[in-house]
Amino acid sequence: MRIRTITTVGAIATALMLGAALPAVADADQSATPTTSDSTTVDREARAGGVWIYQAANYKQGKKKFTRDDMKFSNNKYHNGKNLHDSASSAKNTSRKKVRIYSDTFHQGRDSLLKPGKKYPHLRDLNVGNDAADSIDFL
Numbered sequence: 001m002r003i004r005t006i007t008t009v010g011a012i013a014t015a016l017m018l019g020a021a022l023p024a025v026a027d028a029d030q031s032a033t034p035t036t037s038d039s040t041t042v043d044r045e046a047r048a049g050g051v052w053i054y055q056a057a058n059y060k061q062g063k064k065k066f067t068r069d070d071m072k073f074s075n076n077k078y079h080n081g082k083n084l085h086d087s088a089s090s091a092k093n094t095s096r097k098k099v100r101i102y103s104d105t106f107h108q109g110r111d112s113l114l115k116p117g118k119k120y121p122h123l124r125d126l127n128v129g130n131d132a133a134d135s136i137d138f139l
């Protein structure tokens, strides 16, 4: 098939407005380029900074943000007034740091690593376990 020659400015403008067909022909190798859109989302969350601990799975019910080490969750309350002791069920690490949470106070017991920019909808799937966390360590 032969590509028709476009001869007038008006016809070129019309073709550009119609859009997508022209660049698709030009960039035959574009499909090999990996997308990086996920990393910009993580960067934006990292600037907010901190680790969110949630009372229920899937980031539900009470929530509490930590920005530094805490040795004893029983001294902390969620925004709804409930105590954090042995109650955490999900978490998000929106900080730039790796963080460990522990099943016991003073960074002892079972521990799990929360990576920067990662979300954990079910702490029951991690080593620390559900309704167990009692301290947090920013690494």
Ligand SMILES: [Ca+2]
Residues within 6 Å of the ligand: 054, 055, 056, 057, 086, 087, 088, 089, 131
């Ligand atoms: Ca819980």
Ligand SMILES: [Ca+2]
Residues within 6 Å of the ligand: 085, 086, 103, 104, 105, 131, 132, 133, 134
């Ligand atoms: Ca505990």
